[in-house]
Amino acid sequence: MSGNRSQRPFWRRPLLVAAALAALWLGLPPLLGLRGVYLATDVLLFVLLAGVLFLGAWMRRQRHLREPWRRVFHQKRAAVSAVVLVVFAVIGLADSIHFRKPLPPAPGAAETAWSVEVLSVLDVLLAHLREREEQTYSAPLATRLYVRQPVERGGRQVREYPRLRHGGAHLADPERQWAGDVARLALAGAGGGLALAALAALGLVLLLARARGESLARTAAGVWRGEGPVPWRTVLATVAVVCAVAGVLAGLSLHYHVLGTDKVGTDVLYLSLKSVRTGLVIGTLTTLIMLPFAILLGIMAGYFRGWVDDVIQYLYTTLNSIPGVLLIAAAVLSIQVYIENHPQLFETATDRADLRLLALCVILGITSWTGLCRLLRGETLKVRELDYIQAAVAFGVRPFVILGRHVLPNVMHIVLIVVVLDFSGLVLAEAVLSYVGVGVDPATISWGNMINGARLELAREPPVWWSLVAAFCFMFALVLSANLFADAVRDAFDPRLREQPA
Amino acid sequence: MNGKTLLEVRNLSTWFGPQDRPLRVVDGVSFHIGRGECLALLGESGCGKSMTALSLLRLVPEPAGRVVDGDVLLEGEDLLALPEMAMRRVRGRRLSMIFQEPMTSLNPVLTVGYQVGEVLARHHGLGRRARRRRAVELLAAVGIPDPARRVDDYPHRLSGGMKQRVMIALALAGEPDLLIADEPTTALDVTIQAQIMELLGRIRRDRHMAMLLITHDLGVVADHADRVAVMYAGEIVEQAPRDAFFSEPLHPYARKLFAAVPGFRRRGRRLQTIPGGVPRLDQAFTGCRFADRCDEAWDHCRAHVPREVSPAPGRTVRCHRFDPEVAAPPAAEAAPPAAAAAGAAPAAGGPVLAARGLAVHFPVRKGLLRRVAARVRAVDGVDLELYPGRTLALVGESGCGKTTVGKALLALVRPTAGSVVFQGRELTALRGEALRRLRAHMQMVFQDPFSSMNPRMEVGAIVEEGMRALGLGDAQRRAARVRALLEQVGLPAEAARRYPHEFSGGQRQRIAIARALAVEPALLVCDEPTSALDVSVQAQILNLLQDLQQKLGLSYLFITHNLSVVEHLAHEVAVMYLGRLVEQGPVEQVMRAPRHPYTRALLSAVPVPDPQRRREIIRLQGELPSPLSPPAGCHFHPRCPEAMDVCRRDYPQWSEVEPGWRVACHLQTSDVRSQTSDSSDSGI
Ligand SMILES: Nc1ncnc2c1ncn2[C@@H]1O[C@H](COP(=O)(O)OP(=O)(O)OP(=O)(O)O)[C@@H](O)[C@H]1O
Ligand code: SF4
Ligand code: SF4
């Protein structure tokens, strides 16, 4: 706001970082002999990330926002959930850098042909999960299929549970060696994870000690005893738990399908991890899309009142009275028709699925801005009566400057609270919509699609439960930590708690 | 103590906050109240008056606060030692309390009668019928008209004054021996304040009830108290019988308080101010807590805590100057308040601003289609002129439309009718850019120093905003001007880098004044700029405004209900009633010999900090009617003690008493006066 030179580097640095990362994102694939694929949602996600970074840098300079944020991170539950959320974010972002590999040069072709398969960094990291497909269902950590298959044995056709192609394939006698092998892998994985966590703890203590100018031992002791306003000990404990779980999963996944496989034999752990991105995209991009409408219309309605208010209120009351699901279904189905009628627009199936994902975000955004808009209108009605707005009018400050300078900063806490609270609702909405069949493209990997696919299998005897449980657990972890975090944010920003005598 | 003592408090201490650094909000307070006696507890905001009262009732908000020491003896029984069950029977029955905020102390979802009945049931075990009858009696006793109907009303249908009456009825329901009244009238208008205080006085005499009256208003103390205790920073610094206190206050702080009260006596001169602020209460004091602000302090004061000494029977004071064991150096003669301001320049030339027939009606919309169902006539035909270098005071009860006049003059609300001519240009015809340009010349200072500044902006940016909006100067010039302005209003230049919440109410009002001055206005509308402030701080702001007027030749429209402020600095006064002016003229004439019955009533209701100056309060019936449907004829006739037939028929025309002094009342039109001269004399 007040352009003040000494503090410029605060926002200049994020700009440099963002530029460097963008260059890397564009330049690296050709260097590696790959062809970068920039999906619309990828770009938007990274723009959002950049926006969050900028906003963070800006908020650090605004005392009225910095203080509450600091209070947010002084709460244990917020620290724990933030760690979990960061893990999810890293998975999602790694899954948002896409490229295509070259096909082996066909004889006589001058140009390289590119594979139609669009891969992400996450796909590369999880290559062993992605490529080791089984024939069909197999239970978690199983060594044999879940269904009987006709097998040729000694010239005779018998139906039995055949060995998996990959899961536990290294065992000569699975019935005897299995338990020992699983325990060995899990322990090794946990050990590796904890070692990583210890490394992280060491790094943190080093950084803290440098920042505080204390001796290493003292900082370490302080962290260990849980001193200081930021609950570092809790953060480290969470990191340790997360690393240990990840280690166990990683260790076991070397030789097994930890969460089993689905109908076409794809590893369920892989599916669950790939779904993270879809959830994040829906939860964040939707908000990004609706935010400008909600903010602008909400504070305009509250500030100008009169016919502006009438029009805006009419708009959202009308939108609100149409059942949201109908609107979404109609829009999604027409997008689908559009996509099918214009196949030439899309190079790959991934492009197509991505457009539908984006469309879903837009539709959800359009149906979900009204709540925030209404809240902001109400708050603005209150704020506009305050004397400082009158004083600004008396100075002849222009209306939109008043909106930006006086109204918006004073309703910002509501925006923050609502955005964080909405996130988990949107993640859940995706699951519900996909289940109903008006969600993301069936080819997109998402928790909703996993659940949708699993529902029929539950009726089998014996039931196939692991897809559902896996999707549920991942979604639960994300939504729970988002909700805990939202609670912490609300507590810290709630004006009733904030406006204590200074 | 003698047999007549009802309540004795010894060494009461109440602390707030953390154990290691507690706020000593009440710090060793001792006093006593006799049966039927009224003790006034006087002090500035935040000095611990309310907390003292809450501690007596053991109602300190826990766990933040706690009574750490002391005895509260009610006829010898220690209340602090009672179990909570027994204490509950004491509250309401023996001690009861009226709170500072009448608006929030009643439960909005229960009828008035139910709430009074609840107390009756608890303390007297009355049955349903008896309860209702008694509730009606009580409401009648506190002067609520038509109590049989009001008993079934919900609180939101009552005005502020009525709510306060209901609160009193609630407090009286248990027939207590001691009533604690915490600023019972601060939120009310003077006329209502006079009614309520009179009511309390009458009840006290009738029932021989003792009262602890908490207030910051010396006038209220002079009218109602038997004895006075002055509180400062958690401690009682002086106790005295009322007359002795008013004829000769002893403690330097008490003397300063008197000198800070504005009024005719100090007209044109600067008021005494108390420099600095109340010390932090989270320390154990090693000297006198007033030392930093005391003109008479010497080394001894900072090194030793003064003990309570008794310079005369019935008086105590906590100051080394009165301690016979301390040898005090002669007091440095306090610098007399700065030279009298040269009598304000007479109005030279034409008015800066002239309003004719100004009216603002707010539509009240109802129903689905939001048709205009009625109009609130907030301002209904007001004529005003403001001259350079002069101050016009606009006075009247709350809700009479004062603030709306100010806003309409500045085009912050659009007038429904009438004209406003500012420096020769018709404001009501201007729109958009032309109006924006003109705004620089007229500014406003708002009532509430806490809501008049954007909490998200630095003080520098707040002061600069007007200059930026009008495109005055470049960034550097503006920054320099902000610094100069802050110094002009007596704040350090580095205040520019801080946020509003870091300043006290008085300091914020200075910032607001600096902000208004930044665009070099010719006219300043001050809307109750000191009503949220303590007297000592009010004095600082009034001095500042006077200095600025002299230096810059500003013209002020001073909106207020505080008549002593009017006497102190206005040149002209306009009295407003229900959207219209009823009397207007030079301040000295109008204040000394008001002509309009409403002005007379208003003036008579103002408490004067001088118990010798007995005055007859003209009691007004009821309250300000709703501006939705003003009474026919003279708007004032339902409350006017001198209303005549013609008053119910016709609205009175202006009549001129002297050049520049006019009154809108039928009493003034000569023909009517000759007919009714008898009644007009007997009324006053
Ligand atoms: N809940 C609380 N927590 C901490 N401090 C408090 C609390 N309530 C009051 N205080 C402090 O106690 C001191 C005395 O407060 P108190 O309400 O008694 O003042 P007062 O004399 O009644 O002022 P006023 O005239 O404004 O009503 C003040 O400094 C106030 O900030
Ligand atoms: S003790 Fe000293 S500082 Fe305190 S009031 Fe008396 S003279 Fe002033
Ligand atoms: S006109 Fe009549 S009612 Fe109005 S103030 Fe004068 S005497 Fe009273």
Ligand SMILES: [Mg+2]
């Ligand atoms: Mg109080």
